[in-house]
Each structure stands twice: as C-alpha cells, then as structure tokens.
Amino acid sequence: MTAEACAAKIAPDPVEARRFADRSEGLMAASTTTTLHAWATPAFVDGSPVDHTWVTTFDNRKFNYPDVEAVVSAKKYYWFCWGAYHPSGGIPGNSTGALASRKGKLPLATCLVVANADARQAPGARGTIFIYGVDGVCHQLANQVLYATGGGRSAPLTVSGARGYLASTFIYGTYGLQRSAWAASIARCSAAARKMPRAGGTGMPKQSEPDDFETNARRVLADEPQLLARLLSLRGEVQSFAAHRIPSSAPPPAEMLNSRNQHLLDEAARLLGKEKFEKVFGFPADQRINLVDPSVSGDK
Structure with missing residues (x-):
C-alpha cells in the first residue's frame, strides 16, 4: 500500500477534512508575500527534551489568538504541523519559543501545506509527511512550510533551533522521507505560485535545500574526514531503513517507532563515542528521547 493510500485509509470523514481545508482557501491575501514565524514548545509534556514546532x-x-477560529477571523494563517493548537511558545532558554522569521511566498506555503487545519483531520495539512512518525515528524512538516522563505541564493529557513532537531533530521532528513512526493509537490506548487502576480517580476528560481545535520556534522568533524564519511554513510543507511514500509494496514504504534529511532541513534553513538555524539546531536548519548508523540500518532 502506498503512503498516500495509507494516509487516506486513516483519514477521518472527508467532509470534515474538506471543511478544515476550506478555511485556508478562502483567505488568500492580496499580497503574495508575508512574514512566516517558526515557534517551539516542549513536545508531549513540559520537561520533554524534544520540541514541537509550528509556523x-x-x-x-x-x-495571542486563543484558537484557530480566532486566527481565521483575523485573516491570519497557522500551520499545526502534526500537533495541537498552541497560542504561544516557550522552551528552556527561550521563553517565547520564537525560532526564526523571514518573508516568504504565501501562495507557495499554503499550497505545500494547507494552513488553519489540523493534520490529524485534514490530509492537505500533512504536506508530504503523510504518516506521522513514519515519513517525518513536526520538524519536517514545519520545514516544508518554511520552504517558502527561500529563493535565489538564500536557503529556506528551518526549525534548526528546536531541541531534538538534529536527531529527527538524522533519521527523517530536512523535509521527510517521501522525497519523490516532496519534489513533485515543490514542482506543482512552484508552478502555481509563478502564476500569481508578484512585485519585481514573475521568476521563481530553483533554490538549494538546506541540510542542517550534515552542515553541523561537517563543522564538528572537520578534522576527522574518515569519521565524517562513516557517519554520513550510516545516516544514508538509517534513512533507507526508516523509509522501508512495515506491511500493515495501519501506521506503526508510536512505541515501536520511538524504539526503532532510539536504536538508530544508538548506532550513531557507537560510531562517534559519547563526546562527539553530544557535539553532533546536541544531547548526551545516554539520554533517551522520543521523537514520535503517541497522542498524535493515534495510540491509545
């Protein structure tokens, strides 16, 4: 079964999903450029070493809008990014949870990922993270929205300031494991965005995609090219393994995915050793982290 088919199989009532998606379709502002803001809050519960991100x-x-209905009424946009609605952010060392902000192409962002709609109810709000925890997590979906902030020589913003981000991108990459679907989505949405009237011309040059994990690994291991090569090779193997579908009509439970992810991180720790692992990943090798939220994946 394809990822798209599996996502459709677990989707709720299509009428309800369409109602959520319609919220965004009727709100397109006259200006095609707006500032996109990325936010973070501890994932799952307070004290979690991993952050949930949204845009x-x-x-x-x-x-400070209390709910998404207020956002819609104000003609603003909120991307849930496989999470609940959060009126504000805040993480250790960053009381507001503000990660980054930059001007972006609104038509492109809303085409890549439907705004003002809960991904658990509206398939369009999932981007190409069709199945949460399998294709990626909130970090990858937030990055898909932020892809609209790139252009020319400027790489798009990412949520690289979120805790747990280097672990999630080690396994899922910057934009998730559905690479062919993501490339097709970019092509489709970029073509649609080019048709929108824009100040300063109509071109939308192809942009490079950032890889924050590799950039950080190259910085940390600059004097150890062989170890760097082995780490990047391991990462390729990890992503190939993670992209392999488990035969089932339902998504794997969060416990299974978190256990698998921890095993993959442990492999990196064995390769790097404790000191280098912490420098590359940003947390101690012996710290257990869960990237997949059971309440989002549908676990009871």
Missing part, C-alpha cells in the same frame, strides 16, 4: 503568519508575542 504562523503572525507574531504570537503581539497577537
């Missing part, structure tokens, strides 16, 4: 077109430090 908005408003600064929630100034405009």
Whole structure:
C-alpha cells in the first residue's frame, strides 16, 4: 500500500477534512508575500527534551489568538504541523519559543501545506509527511512550510533551533522521507505560485535545500574526514531503513517507532563515542528521547 493510500485509509470523514481545508482557501491575501514565524514548545509534556514546532503568519508575542477560529477571523494563517493548537511558545532558554522569521511566498506555503487545519483531520495539512512518525515528524512538516522563505541564493529557513532537531533530521532528513512526493509537490506548487502576480517580476528560481545535520556534522568533524564519511554513510543507511514500509494496514504504534529511532541513534553513538555524539546531536548519548508523540500518532 502506498503512503498516500495509507494516509487516506486513516483519514477521518472527508467532509470534515474538506471543511478544515476550506478555511485556508478562502483567505488568500492580496499580497503574495508575508512574514512566516517558526515557534517551539516542549513536545508531549513540559520537561520533554524534544520540541514541537509550528509556523504562523503572525507574531504570537503581539497577537495571542486563543484558537484557530480566532486566527481565521483575523485573516491570519497557522500551520499545526502534526500537533495541537498552541497560542504561544516557550522552551528552556527561550521563553517565547520564537525560532526564526523571514518573508516568504504565501501562495507557495499554503499550497505545500494547507494552513488553519489540523493534520490529524485534514490530509492537505500533512504536506508530504503523510504518516506521522513514519515519513517525518513536526520538524519536517514545519520545514516544508518554511520552504517558502527561500529563493535565489538564500536557503529556506528551518526549525534548526528546536531541541531534538538534529536527531529527527538524522533519521527523517530536512523535509521527510517521501522525497519523490516532496519534489513533485515543490514542482506543482512552484508552478502555481509563478502564476500569481508578484512585485519585481514573475521568476521563481530553483533554490538549494538546506541540510542542517550534515552542515553541523561537517563543522564538528572537520578534522576527522574518515569519521565524517562513516557517519554520513550510516545516516544514508538509517534513512533507507526508516523509509522501508512495515506491511500493515495501519501506521506503526508510536512505541515501536520511538524504539526503532532510539536504536538508530544508538548506532550513531557507537560510531562517534559519547563526546562527539553530544557535539553532533546536541544531547548526551545516554539520554533517551522520543521523537514520535503517541497522542498524535493515534495510540491509545
């Protein structure tokens, strides 16, 4: 079964999903450029060493909307990114949870990932992270929205400041494991965005895709090219393994995915040793982390 078919199989009532998607379709602003803001809050529960991330077109430090209905009424945009609605952010060392902000192409962002819709109810709000925890997690989906901030020589913003990000991108990459679907989505949405009137011309040059994990690994292991090569080779093997579908009509449970992910991180720790692992990944090798939220994956 394909990822798309599996996602459709677990999707709820299509009428309800369409209702959520329609929220965004009727809100396209006259301006095609807006500022996109990336946010973070501890995932699952307070004290989690991993952050949940999401994206908005408003600064929630100034405009604190209580729910997505208020966002829609204000003609703003909120991307849930496989999570619940959060009026504001905040993580250790960053009381507001603000990760980054930059001007972006609104038509491209809303085409790549439907806004103002919960991914658990609206398939369009999943981008190409069709199955949560399998194709990627919130970090990859937030990055898909932020792809709209790139252009020319400027690489798109990412949520690289979120805790657990280097672990998630080691396994799932910057934009998730559905690479062919993601490339097709970019092509489709870029073509659609080019048809929108834009100030300063109509071109939308192809942009490079950032790889924050590799960039950091190259910095840390600059004096150890052989170890770097082995780590990047392991990462390729890890992603190939993670992309392999488990034969089932339902998504794997979060416990299984978290256990698998931890095993893959342990392999990197064995290769790097404790000191280098912490420098590459940003947390101690003996710290257990869960990248997949059971409440989002549908586990009871």
